[in-house]
C-alpha cells in the first residue's frame with residue numbers, strides 16, 4: 349500500500365499541534381518578575397496543575413495559588429493529545445491489586461468512571477465544553493490475535509469493576525453500524541468516554557482557574573523544587589505546598605531525570621473529509637476509536653469531519669530528548685498514515701494537514717501515582733500511561749484533599765503513595781525501549797500475516813521484560 353499523501357509537501361509538521369493551530373496560538377500571560385510567597389505553588393500549566401488549582405480554589409477561595417508554566421497553559425500533552433477522555437485505567441490493575449488489594453484496585457476503576465463524569469460536568473457548568481461529545485469509545489480487532497486479546501481483556505475488565513452496563517462486545521455487523529473499518533473481526537464499546545478538543549478544553553479550564561483568582565505565570569521555567577520553595581528562571585517562589593505537575597517534562601527539574609520516561613506520541617490529521625467519504629466510513633458519531641494492536645493506535649473524528657490518528661511512532665529518543673514544538677520524524681508520519689489507510693482504504697488519496705508529537709510521562713512500573721512528602725510540603729502527580737485526560741481530574745481532587753489535610757476515599761486510592769523505581773541509565777534505557785517497540789512491531793506484522801489467534805511470542809517476551 350503506497351501512502352500517497354506523504355508525497356504532499358503541504359502538511360504542517362510541529363507548531364505544537366493542530367489543536368492549537370485550529371484556535372490560534374494564545375497571547376502569553378506575564379512571567380514572574382520578582383520573588384513571591386504563596387500558599388500553593390503549582391509547577392506546570394497542564395491539566396494536572398489546572399485541576400489542582402481549580403478544586404483548591406473552589407474549596408478554599410482564600411488560598412493564594414500560583415501556577416508556574418514554562419511556555420503557556422496547555423503547551424504540553426494536555427493541549428496536544430488525542431482527545432479521548434476515557435475511563436481506561438491509569439495503570440495496571442494487577443499491580444495496584446498486589447500492593448493494596450483487589451477491592452482497592454476496583455475502587456480506582458470506579459474513580460475513573462467518576463472522573464469522566466466529573467470532567468464532562470465541570471466543563472458544561474463552567475462553559476468550556478465546546479466540541480465535547482460523549483458517544484463512548486470503540487476498540488476494533490482486525491486480526492484473530494487481536495480478537496482473542498480483546499475478548500480476554502473483556503473478561504478481565506469484568507473482574508476489575510466494569511459492570512454489564514459499562515462495556516459491550518460488538519460483532520462485525522454491530523460495529524459496522526457505528527464505523528466501517530477494513531478487515532474488522534470484532535471489538536467492544538464503552539459509554540465511559542467523551543471526545544474533547546484538547547486545546548479548547550485546557551485553555552478553557554485555564555481561563556476559569558484565572559477567573560477564580562489563581563495567578564498564572566507563563567514563560568517561567570522551574571529549575572529546582574526544594575522543601576517549600578521553587579527556584580525558577582525568573583525568581584524564587586516560597587510556598588506552603590509545592591505541586592510538581594510536569595508529567596512528561598518532569599526530567600527538566602534538578603534530580604528528576606530518571607523518574608518518568610518522556611514517551612513520544614505522534615499524531616497526524618487529515619483535511620476535512622466531506623460527506624461522501626464519511627458516509628462510506630460510516631463514522632458519523634463522536635465515538636473515539638482504538639485498535640488492539642501491540643503498537644496501539646488511537647483515532648478521533650473531529651467536529652469538522654477530519655480524522656486524527658495517533659500512536660508511538662518513535663516512542664523514545666536517546667537521553668530522553670524530544671522536539672519541544674512537536675516536530676515529528678518522517679518515519680512516524682509514514683507509519684501513522686499507513687495505518688490510517690489500512691483501516692480506511694478510501695482515505696488513500698486524502699491529504700494530511702498537520703502532524704505533531706508530544707510527550708507523556710511513563711513510570712517504571714506503568715502505574716500512575718500521586719505522592720505527598722508532608723514534611724517537605726512537596727506533592728506530585730502523573731504517569732497516567734496515556735489516560736491523563738481524566739486521570740488529571742482525579743489527581744487534582746486527590747491533591748486538593750491531601751493539601752487540605754483530609755482523609756477521604758480519594759486519598760486512600762492505591763495510586764496515592766506509590767513510588768516506582770527510577771528508569772535505568774543510558775544507553776540501557778534507549779536500547780531497552782527501542783528493542784521493545786521493535787518487538788511489538790514485529791509481533792503486529794506476524795499476527796496480520798498468519799491470522800493466528802494466539803499472541804505472537806515476540807510481544808509476550810516484550811511484555812514480560814517491560815512489565816506492561
Ligand SMILES: Cc1cc2nc3c(=O)[nH]c(=O)nc-3n(C[C@H](O)[C@H](O)[C@H](O)COP(=O)(O)OP(=O)(O)OC[C@H]3O[C@@H](n4cnc5c(N)ncnc54)[C@H](O)[C@@H]3O)c2cc1C
Nearest residue numbers: 392394395396418424425426429430432570706735736737
Ligand atoms: C500526542 C499525545 C496524545 C495523547 N492522547 C491522550 C488521549 O487521547 N487521552 C488521554 O487521556 N491522554 C492522552 N495523552 C496523555 C495526556 O495528554 C497526559 O497524560 C496529560 O495531559 C498530562 O497532563 P499534565 O498536566 O500532567 O502534563 P502536561 O500537560 O504535559 O503539562 C505539563 C506542563 O509543564 C510545562 N513545563 C515543562 N517543564 C516545565 C518547567 N521546568 N517549569 C514550568 N513548567 C514546565 C509544560 O510546558 C506543560 O505545559 C496523550 C499524550 C500525548 C503526548
